[in-house]
Amino acid sequence: MANLKEDRLEKLFPGPSQMAGRMRAKDWSRTLLGPVEQWPQSLRTAVSVMLAAPEPALIYWGRELVVLYNDSARFMLGTKHPEGLGVSFKVVFQESWTILGPLLERVLDTGEAVHHENLLVPLERFGFMEDCYFTFAFIPTRGDDAEVGGIFIIVTDTTAQVLGARRLSLVRELSLRTALRETVEGVFRTAEDVLGKSTADVPFCLLYELRAERARLVAHAGLAQAPEEGGDLAEGRVWPLAEVASSRHEQLIEQLPERFATLLGEGAGGQLPTRALALSLSDAAEQESRLVLVVGLNPRIALGDDTRSFLRLLARQLATSIESTRALEEKTRRAAQLAELDRQKTRFFANVSHELRTPLTLMLGPLEDALTDLREPLAGSQHQRVALVQRGAVRLLKLVNQLLEFTRLETGRAGARFQPVDLARLTQELAGHFESAAHRAGLTLSVDCASLGEPFWVDPEAWERIVFNLLSNAFKFTLEGGLTVRLRREGDAGVLSVRDTGTGIPLEAQPRLFQRFFRVEGAQGRSFEGSGIGLSLVQELTKLHGGEVGVWSRPGEGSEFTVRIPRGHHHLPSERLASESSTVARDAFQRDSFVQEVEGWIPEVPGPL
Known part of the structure; x- marks a missing residue:
């Protein structure tokens, strides 16, 4: 008799998968579905198809939406697996009922399938409320009486793609907009504007400049009010800035400073951040001016490799924008200095040329007279000497005139x-x-x-x-x-x-x-x-x-x-x-x-x- 029952369960829950084994071992009589012998054929068929599906698939059966799922869909439950098997959706996923509940009831009531791409669904799978994105297909499954008995769900987790695209867009906008700034101060203000609109990924951020171990807050975003000038937060004394700057290694801050929450605006999903990550923006620890970025962490997004990589990329982009703008500022400053030096040189040439022109002109008159004097002509050797002086004076006056002409052209006169x-x-x-x-x-x-x-x-x-x-x-x-x-x-x-x-x-x-x-x-x-x-x-x-x-x-x-x-x-x-x-x-x-x-x-x- 026992063997006969096992054979029936093997046919109902076929295959070597973990979930098939759990379903065979489960006492279904203690669930809302009741003993498997009483299950309608439509449910049995749906379960068989679900277990054989290579993609994540679930079944929500009856008006209570009892949850069944295959191996590939276990991620949907997280730590609620395996206890969530055979339990009502309203219990297992109660945190997402306000979003998914109306959609599921619409499928039960109308018998029409529903499809959603990249739908934001809050889930509590690993001990904290998490923002997840899924592409769903809710397909009505008919019972033996031809009425809708449940819903077959095909689901794809698109959280990584959605967050990746959103974060890449943020870094791109930061790059494009800061590239238009001509001063470092302009980069700071633009970064504040861009990051201040991206609180889902950057709930708050504070950028500090360190000089000789003294920190100064140069930019901040995501705060409802600016830190008090001269206070511990404005001067960075509440963060491990020097340590991060010298080691150039990021550091996780597990607990935010006391009373910091009073400076924050509304958090993601109503939750305020409780942790932050400090990252160095400087390549060398011995630089005269070093930058450290303190970024708040969204409590609804796990601090995994993807999030760390994004924050590092964000820090590198901000560092690149600041360094390139600093180089531009230095180039502009040097160009202004050279231009001023050139103007001074031009004024000098003009002044010297004017000073030389008058005596040269006065010299040339007597020299010309001496060389062309027929009454008292110069002797041969004296004539050659005076002629040499006259040619030199003419050449010098020609040069003076050219310099004057050039300075007039340069100064627009x-x-x-x-x-x-x-x-x-x-x-x-x-x-x-x-x-x-x-x-x-x-x-x-x-x-x-x-x-x-x-x-x-x-x-x-x-x-x-x-x-x-x-x-x-x-x-x-x-x-x-x-x-x-x-x-x-x-x-x-x-x-x-x-x-x-x-x-x-x-x-x-x-x-x-x-x-x-x-x-x-x-x-x-x-x-x-x-x-x-x-x-x-x-x-x-x-x-x-x-x-x-x-x-x-x-x-x-x-x-x-x-x-x-x-x-x-x-x-x-x-x-x-x-x-x-x-x-x-x-x-x-x-x-x-x-x-x-x-x-x-x-x-x-x-x-x-």
């Missing part, structure tokens, strides 16, 4: 006056001043300046500086061959090119050619003199016209510099436009100083004895 000119005629005239010097040096000077078809708006004196600087530069580094000056129309722009057959420029030096004071190391030329300001002045003057400069060069073949300026005047400041009939006096000294300097580079050919 360039007094440019743009007017429509025949650019081809002006360029041809300017290039012609170098014809004699080129002939004396044994070089050819080719000037090809065809009409551009319309006047171009330029500042004539600035254009003169552009042409003279490019020509004198080409002359200086061309020892044989020749120079070519060409002006042409390209679309809506006029293009000036000055080409030479000189020594050329190394490729690695070309990107820096237009930098102020840059000179090519080891360049072979007619003279080693030069301030390195000529080409940078060309670039600034070209920009003043709304144009751009370019260079092509190959060592041993020569170089070609191009200046491109747009036609018309719509790109120019209206207050700087002169009328078509106005004329601007040109500086004869500028022209003469360039030509004289170039001629000074040509060695004198001794006459016949």
